[in-house]
Structure formats: structure tokens, C-alpha cells
Amino acid sequence: MSSPAPQTSGLFDCRDAYVAALEALGAQDQRIVAVVNDSVGSSKLGGFRKLFPERLVNVGIAEQNMIGVGAGLANGGKIAFVSGASCFLTGRSLEQVKADCAYSQANVKLCGISSGVAYGELGPTHHSIEDVAWLRTMGDITVLVPADPWETDQAIRAAAAIDGPVFIRISRMGVPALPRPADATFEIGRAEVLREGNDGAIIANGTVVCRALEAARLLAEEGIHARVVNMSSMSPIDEAAILAAAQTGAIVTAEEHSVRGGLGGAVAEIVAQNTPCPMKILGFAGFQPTGSAEFLMERAGLTAGNMAASLRALLGR
């Protein structure tokens, strides 16, 4: 199935929205601190360091320590935004995330940068396609996967506003700004229906939401009106939106993540136990070969064309 070439203009790196929000919050609230593992550059925190040098804590290349220090800063009254490449932030220090942050209910905000296959050519050591599966099983940590700059900004502000641990998954892949009404609001635990429709649904999050919208546009040309749901809040998750999507008769899920235990798994857990419907889970089947992020996503079928074809197949049309 061929699909249109991805849009190359008007794309945004969500790290920019992240640091802009953090700098704005930092100016308003002395408690905001940033913690990094020698990742000032890759987390784009040079501006924050310039503005608030005493509030940028660099622990060096030491991720277990980084997470513990973040939890300790929270204990000392700070709101700690801990940033690092998502693969190391979650994988290297998973037990610190579990014990020091989630189980301890520490007021720490973990920002997983360059998640998914953003580091395409660097290989599976640097891919982070397991992070959502690992963290959402903990239950006591909020997991957010914003899809564009606006939602990244909103997710950072929402994370700062609640007292408790949050993981925010941030990509470096360019994404377009999604079309939204001017009065759109972001709420942890609430999904966003980006396109109405009752001929099946595509539930996506993160970098591939824009592709789901494109898939729905392609299907509409054939008279198939698919719903598009942006499931940026992975934990807590919007069960009502998932059950409503199941009523459309078929669900395709799409995520820049493993097909095991991520968005697809979460949706399947709810659908299978309540209103079973045909599903297709699109994502990565395991460790990925060498290639650019775009190449790997296309190879895994994370394209508008394949999302449309998958829903068409489920609907028998």
C-alpha cells in the first residue's frame, strides 16, 4: 500500500515546546529544577541553564543516581524535571523509577527525550520502544505521550501542576501541529477525538497521530468515516473513549512503540474484557534493524496508508 510522502515542511521538534514550557514555569516558580545526565544539549536545556544556572543539576553520566537525585530534590521541596534519552532514563534506572518515584509517590517529572526510534541508525540500544509498557504497569505514575508542540506544552504544565510522579515521552521527530479548535483543553486521563466517525476507529498517540489523521482522510475519500482518537494519556487511560471506539466496530491502534504492552495492549485489555471487537495493533515487533526513524516506521507499517488498509481489512471493505 503506497502512502503520501511525509510532510517535510511545517514540522516541529517537540523538545522545543518542552523547554519553552519549562523555562516559562521556571520563571514563575522557584521550585522548578532540571536534572540531567550530561544531556543538556540533547534535552535542549542550554537556555534553562542560562536563565537558572543554580537550578540545573547535572549529575553526569549516571542515570540511577539521576532518578534518585530527582526524588530527593522533590523531598526537599522542589519540582524536579529529570531529562534524559528515554532509553537510558527508563531502562537503565527502571528500579529507581519504580521504588524512588512511583512507589514513593515522589513529585518527580521524568522527561524521556528522543523516545521511540528517534535514534534510528544508532540501533536498538538507543531505541526506546519499551518505555510505555514498562511504566504503565506501575499504575502509580502518570504516563503521557504528547503528539505535537501544543500538547507537549500542555502535558508539561499539567505535570508540574499535580503532586506526584509523571513520565512524559517526548520525541525529536518532526511532527505537524494538529488541527484543533481554539478552545481545546488538555486533561490527564482524557482522550481527544480529533476526527469524528463511526466506521471503525484509529487510536494513536505521539508522533503517529498525524498519520492516523491522514489515514482517516484517505478512507473518507472512499466513503469510510473513521474516528481518530489521540490517546496521549496512557496512565490513567480514558476507558470510556476506548469503549466508545469499540462501538464503531473495529479498532486500529498505532504507536511508535513495541506492539507488546503499549497503547495496543492497553486498548486490548479494556476492549477484550468489555466489548470485544476486531483489532489491529501497529507498532514495532521487536528489536529493529539499521535505518532512519522514517525508514523503520514505514517498514513497521506505521504509515497513513497502512493504517487505512488495516482498518479497511478489519471492516471487510
Added chain:
Amino acid sequence: MSAAPQTASGAASAHTSTATGTLAERAAHVREMARQIRRSALTMVFEARQGHPGGDLSATDALAALYFDAMRYDPANPRWPGRDRFILSKGHATGALYSVLAMAGFFERDELKTYMQPLSRLNGHPNRVKIPGVETNTGPLGHGLPVAVGIAIAGQIDGADHRTFIITGDGELQEGSNWEAAMTAGHRKLANLTLIVDRNRLQQGAPTEETVSLEPLADKWRAFGWDVAEIDGHDIEALLPLLDGSIARERPLCIIANTVKGKGVSYMENQASWHHGVPNAEQYAQAMKELDA
């Protein structure tokens, strides 16, 4: 990252203990509290039929010195921002820790009877969400020091005068995360941070030096930028001046407290098998008799 920030360090502003009396008087009080902690912890382990008595007893004197002499806290307001913090990184020593917290007034001593019972908040490892006075949830080893370093950095950024204390086991120092945190603490000159290593020389199954040797331990901490004091960890008169803030410091302090696993109960002392052994009725009676003096 530039060098350590130039904000006020804990050393310049750290408060001192409010304990009064001569050193001998203070020590006598701490010793009596330690005796009560040992009796309480052993009773909890005996009744629960599980626990870690060996490590409870080796850490007891340091815990008593911290909570009943050195530290500033308010059990009626356990999250008071100005409090001194204590982290038990060897989170399995809850027989001693819960006894101390109850005796310090964070919860009723009666509740110690629920230790490890179904649905009790007093499980085998401390939980800050449920138990007032606990600062972070420990249990997996090597977690306490990074969190303590984070608290100390928060105090450093604010120029606050609160202090952070932590007890680690000695075998626990085989976890690499401790040394990541040690490097950060040394680099940032966290003078408001004091680590007590419960150096009982025994880990779960064997002596540390036969498992993976830690020596020369003092040299390791010095090399990471810490001040080091080596003492008999059961010598209260030696502990108190190191913990009460009376010595101005410019670097984090590591106290290597040479202790005896199972201290105070003759048949448990220096026996690795009492890491998580449980006394029978006869042994319990003997232990309580020995701790009656």
C-alpha cells in the same frame, strides 16, 4: 555543567543539635533509648516470625543517636520543610526503624504489634506514602544515597540549614549506584550530608571481605571527596559529636561505624545466619534477659 554552585552550603548554615546536658548525660539517654529499641525490634521479629534482627541490632545505636540526640524533627508535622531527613537505605532493618519512629512519636507504639501482619502499613520495608516519618521507600539496596544527595542539593540550592543523614549497610556498597551518588556529593561539596556505613562486615550469607571486598573502604570515600571518620559504631560518645553539627564541615561526611551484627544478643553477635533468623521462645527469653540490664 559548571563546578558546584556558589550558593550557601549546608556547612555554613547547618543548625546544631538541640540536645542538652553533658556528653555523658546525652550518651546515657541515647543508650537507654537504644536498649528499648533493641527490645522492641526483637519482640517484633519474634511475634511476626520474620524480619532481619542481625541488621536491626547493628544499626540501633546510630539510629538512637540520630533520633534521640542529633536530629531536628516534629512528629506532629512530619513533612515540615525545615526538618532534618533520615533515610534508611538498608530498608530491611524495619524492626529497628519502626521502633524508633514510634518511640519518637510519629505513630503509636501499639501499632508495632501489626509488623508484617496482613494489610499492616508496617511491612518489611518502609513506605513514606503510608508511614509518617519515612522519607523515601527503600528495600532494593543502593537507593538511599542518591535520594539523600538530592535532598542535600535542594538544601544547598536554598541555603537551608536542614541536614540529611543516611545509614547504608556495608554489603550494600557493592551496588554501583552508591558510587554514582558519592561522586556527585563529593563534586558538589554537600557538607549538609552525613552517611553512616553500618560496617558489621557481614552480608546475607558471608563476610563482605570474602564475598567482594570493600577495603580499603575509608580510602574509597576519601578518594570520592568525602571526609571520613572511623569509629566503634556502638560507642555513643564517639557518635554524638560527629552527628550533632558541632563540627563545621566543607565536605560530605562518611562515618564508617564498625559494628557487630546482632549486637546485644550474645548468640546472634557476628553470626551471618541471624541476618534474617527468627528466635524461638527460649532464645527470645534469653535475648530479652540480656537486654534487660
